[in-house]
Amino acid sequence: MSDITIYEFQPLWLTLDQVGPFQSTPYEIDFTDDKDKPCNVFLLMSENGRGKTTVLECMALLMRQLGEEQPERFGQEDLDRGRGRIQLDVLSRIFWQGRDHRIVLSLLAGNIGEETFLKVWDDADLKRYGAEEWHRSGYRQQARGRLLEVGAHDDLVQDLRHTLIDSGLMAPEGFANSTLSLPTALLFPAYRDIPSLSESEGRPIVQPEHWGYRTVQEFAAHGTNWTASLDNLLVWLKWLDNGSYENAVKTINSTVFAKSSDKFLAAEIRRVPPEAIVHSGGQTHRLDRLSSGEKNLTQLFLRIGAHSTRNTWVLVDELDVHLHVRWQHKALHLMKALVRQQPGTTVIASTHSVEILEAFPLDIREQGLIKGGWIIEEDLH
Template identity: 50%
Template sequence: MQDVSAAIRAGSGEAINEHFLQPSFHLPTVLYFSAYRDIPPISNDHPGLGQAALSDVRSISQPQHWNYAPLHAFEAHNTLWENSLDNLVVWMKWLDNGSFETAQKLINEQIFDGTPKMLKSVRKVPPEALIDAGDGETHRMDRLSSGEKSLAHLFLRIGAHATANTIILINEMDTHLHILWAHRLYNALEDLALEHPSFTIIMTTHLSELLRRFAAGMDIVREGLYLGGELIEMNEFTGQAGV
């Protein structure tokens, strides 16, 4: 009954206030991530407003994708405030329901562990996520490295938009990641599947180290985790390895 009520509210445009990475809504959804997971700077330009001041352009408003949908396709972000990850982070902070703190902990553990950087808080004017660089300086999320942006994109969107029954599709999961970060992401996604038994994660990669690791572990029985896939060698056709 709770899911039926939530579906009716979502269909009417009413927000369903989920907590970050604690989905209680059970209708299935698919989260698709393209290989391009950048975080571009937020533009001062806004349709219909011209060169408006940032304080006017950016307001605390419900982010795009916030409501339930059977499919969310996360392509490359554009530069509009309402579509930005900064807006999502500011919105979670404004909800004041623990979502921001949970997201902050996840980002700091999975991306910035072992570095002086951290997701510190949000700036009020102009509203945006605030990264502490560890040297007394702070900066915006769009100034992170390409690998950090890719990981922030994945973790924030999965945590904010997953339901209790979610299929996660990630194209080229190792995009912009060096080998250690690629393995860290693999471990994090594996832990996510263990913590949420109704999650299904499907990803592609051309990174041979990850492909061989996955293939080697498929025959190992692990409680609560089901692995499926195949390593296809294309050497005899093209001289290269591929999926």
């Protein structure tokens, strides 16, 4: 295996066929702007049931299998039944075998042929996006449900996959300070509550459930167990004693509580029981006593800080959920700031909010941002 370094990893196109609501004909989503540049802030819009969640989940699925040795199944009903197929085309710049390679990497899953793809890239297509080579990676459905790897004889793809697999569970260097260049996707469901923890369950100082590098981190919509909780994450960061907890406190206080002079995440952890402390109006309370909007943003920015690399996709389902109009604007503003502060980050969020759309004009340039959007509006069945 050769040394490999990834400098860019950005979505270009997603094609879905017979998956979720996308049943009638192959459906394409273009993640680039009007100059064919990959967007770093992208909004998905549609009515309920049109497929926004399916889009984000399929992107996470393809990233997950990129870092898996040999999946037994896809984990998506239509794909596992042998009907559906998906292809995500990614623009990547990779240093491999002593030189830079600017490539389109197609991530594939489902009912595809050995040389039959949903989107084929010829030399003209590659040149349009500044790429030189087309590579494929993924799994196709075989008889009796067996999955056969695509790209098994492609040396670059195999070196990339082995690098990602061998790096699994590598500990982060620090909070919001990663030097790791490997790509990752962080998938956030629409429900981003911080539930109260059980009083009877033990709370040992233990490695958090999502700790360590993965090609995708999928945060469950519900859960009250200690190891998956934000409190355990913060206790763990404090226990590491390497500045990570202090950086986490600074991040939350500068984002969630930015304009509040009397509400902030404390610099210390409560010892018995171990948990984070929020100061508010001269009193203290737990994370689960925050407002729904504060919980939403706290979940997002603690997880992003703990798990981001230099090539991160932040996939957020319903960015505006449970947020007042003012907080919707704040969430969008914070996502823009995140992309500016962490080049290499791509935010793809779904929304129903007219207010967010009005605050996201595609025809107005904003420094450091490449904006895009997509409306799923036709009948897909």
